[in-house]
Amino acid sequence: MSQSDHPDPFKEARTNTGVQEIDDQNDPVAMVLRLKDVRKCARNWETYSSQARAGRIVVPSEVNIRDIRQVPFELDPPLHGEFRQIMDPWFKRPLEEGYQNALREQIRTLIQAANNSDAVEAVHDFSLPLQSRALTLLLNVPFEEAETYISWGTHVFRSEDNPLDAGKAQVLYDYIDQKMDEAEANPGDDLFSVLLASTVEGRPVTREEVMGAIVLTFAGGRDTVINMVTNTLAYLADHPEALERLRSEPEIHRRAIEELIRYFSPLTHMGRVATEESSVCEHAVKKDSRISLCWASANRDDTVFERPNEVVLDRKVNPHISFGFGHHNCLGATHARTILKILIEELCENVGRIQIKDQEENIEHWGPFDRKVGYNNIQLAFDALTS
Amino acid sequence: MAKITFITQDNDTITAEATTGTVMELAVDNGVQGIDGDCGGVCSCATCHVHVRPEDFEKTGGPNDIEKDMLELDDEVSEYSRLTCQLDVSEALDGIILKVAH
Numbered sequence: 037m038s039q040s041d042h043p044d045p046f047k048e049a050r051t052n053t054g055v056q057e058i059d060d061q062n063d064p065v066a067m068v069l070r071l072k073d074v075r076k077c078a079r080n081w082e083t084y085s086s087q088a089r090a091g092r093i094v095v096p097s098e099v100n101i102r103d104i105r106q107v108p109f110e111l112d113p114p115l116h117g118e119f120r121q122i123m124d125p126w127f128k129r130p131l132e133e134g135y136q137n138a139l140r141e142q143i144r145t146l147i148q149a150a151n152n153s154d155a156v157e158a159v160h161d162f163s164l165p166l167q168s169r170a171l172t173l174l175l176n177v178p179f180e181e182a183e184t185y186i187s188w189g190t191h192v193f194r195s196e197d198n199p200l201d202a203g204k205a206q207v208l209y210d211y212i213d214q215k216m217d218e219a220e221a222n223p224g225d226d227l228f229s230v231l232l233a234s235t236v237e238g239r240p241v242t243r244e245e246v247m248g249a250i251v252l253t254f255a256g257g258r259d260t261v262i263n264m265v266t267n268t269l270a271y272l273a274d275h276p277e278a279l280e281r282l283r284s285e286p287e288i289h290r291r292a293i294e295e296l297i298r299y300f301s302p303l304t305h306m307g308r309v310a311t312e313e314s315s316v317c318e319h320a321v322k323k324d325s326r327i328s329l330c331w332a333s334a335n336r337d338d339t340v341f342e343r344p345n346e347v348v349l350d351r352k353v354n355p356h357i358s359f360g361f362g363h364h365n366c367l368g369a370t371h372a373r374t375i376l377k378i379l380i381e382e383l384c385e386n387v388g389r390i391q392i393k394d395q396e397e398n399i400e401h402w403g404p405f406d407r408k409v410g411y412n413n414i415q416l417a418f419d420a421l422t423s
Numbered sequence: 424m425a426k427i428t429f430i431t432q433d434n435d436t437i438t439a440e441a442t443t444g445t446v447m448e449l450a451v452d453n454g455v456q457g458i459d460g461d462c463g464g465v466c467s468c469a470t471c472h473v474h475v476r477p478e479d480f481e482k483t484g485g486p487n488d489i490e491k492d493m494l495e496l497d498d499e500v501s502e503y504s505r506l507t508c509q510l511d512v513s514e515a516l517d518g519i520i521l522k523v524a525h
Contacts, residue, residue: 072492075492075496076496079496290463290464290465291463291464291465293463294462294463294465294467295465298467340489340492351465352465353465353466353489353509354462354465354466354467355465355466355467355489355492355493356465356467357467359468361496362496365468369461370461373461373463
């Protein structure tokens with residue numbers, strides 16, 4: 037196995053039973069592992085609800101550390117759809133030329149700094165600032181705000197040593213409260229102002245709902261994007277031939293983006309709460325118990341994907357569900373894809389070679405499964421492209 | 424060269440021509456409302472769903488299993504559903520009419 041590989045820990049359970057029950061703070065979760073089952077459950081919101089107690093559909097559960105409902109993520113239709121109608125156009129802004137030009141400038145600056153250093157610890161000194169700066173574009177706030185986001189570390193919600201740190205979440209809530217105060221006093225063209233001026237169900241969106249939507253924007257796109265960027269750098273370091281191919285065949289970039297996102301599956305899974313007795317793969321699901329939709333396992337399902345454990349850069353048919361599936365599909369997907377697109381283009385343009393000097397893997401533990409999701413730290417040496 | 428017509432949910436009619444690429448790319452390049460092609464054409468996002476005019480279905484043919492699995496879970500699926508990212512532009516598609524599903 038090479039350093040940039042992400043093995044599939046789910047294969048045996050996916051093949052044999054299709055469901056694996058794990059404990060989570062005495063609120064067990066039945067992980068659904070096969071692609072078709074995950075898609076069916078994701079679509080069936082009437083049986084598998086997202087509108088449970090705030091924090092409960094997240095694994096590990098956040099019910100003990102927050103009361104704020106994340107919006108529209110922890111809502112079911114029809115209110116969910118009303119919020120998506122407001123938020124979807126905003127989250128498509130990454131397709132605009134001006135947005136992409138600004139993002140390109142941000143990413144190029146980071147790459148040039150890496151080229152000029154002996155080595156860079158990519159998680160904290162490349163991916164974290166990249167994600168934080170890009171977030172200023174998504175929120176449409178001044179670039180300088182990124183310094184605050186960088187100071188929060190790789191998780192906005194969690195300390196490095198405590199996945200459920202309520203004190204840390206409070207820092208984010210206080211920041212958002214302050215930004216909402218500013219937007220109310222002096223509305224601008226940032227996401228805070230836009231949401232505060234919106235209506236749902238024929239009434240104004242509440243401050244708590246805006247809080248929930250902004251928290252989601254911070255939390256959903258944090259470690260996921262950081263891992264996606266870091267893992268891509270590690271992969272290209274480990275596979276110099278892939279960087280050369282991307283450089284000579286720009287027409288495969290869009291497929292390569294989807295393939296890297298499939299292979300890395302930055303979010304392992306997401307929960308739902310059963311509203312009635314049900315079953316998945318003959319596994320009984322009790323009313324008010326939890327299942328999780330395991331995107332990471334589904335994306336390696338060999339009944340759907342040929343050579344599922346290989347990165348096939350030009351994979352033509354790739355029905356992955358790294359961005360979820362159905363009406364709750366990832367709101368930030370366009371932003372994430374745009375980041376990866378520009379990152380790859382700028383690496384092709386500016387970097388001859390990347391080398392891994394040292395790394396420590398970030399392994400998640402879910403019951404019997406140990407899953408590599410990225411790196412706690414990774415030292416990379418960039419060599420500028422010499423023409 | 425194939426001339427392909429898209430009818431959107433708002434009943435706008437857009438006819439566009441191409442010789443290569445996919446029907447999804449043709450639609451996106453011509454700003455057809457309701458065809459987003461978020462995943463770039465790898466059959467992952469289902470944002471390029473159309474209903475083929477029944478008499479044109481012979482020209483497009485039906486979906487393969489992977490595409491069928493995607494379509495089955497779409498609220499607007501019909502027996503004439505296709506994902507346009509899985510349709511390569513060719514002479515054979517000249518003159519077809521596609522109704523955008525969303």
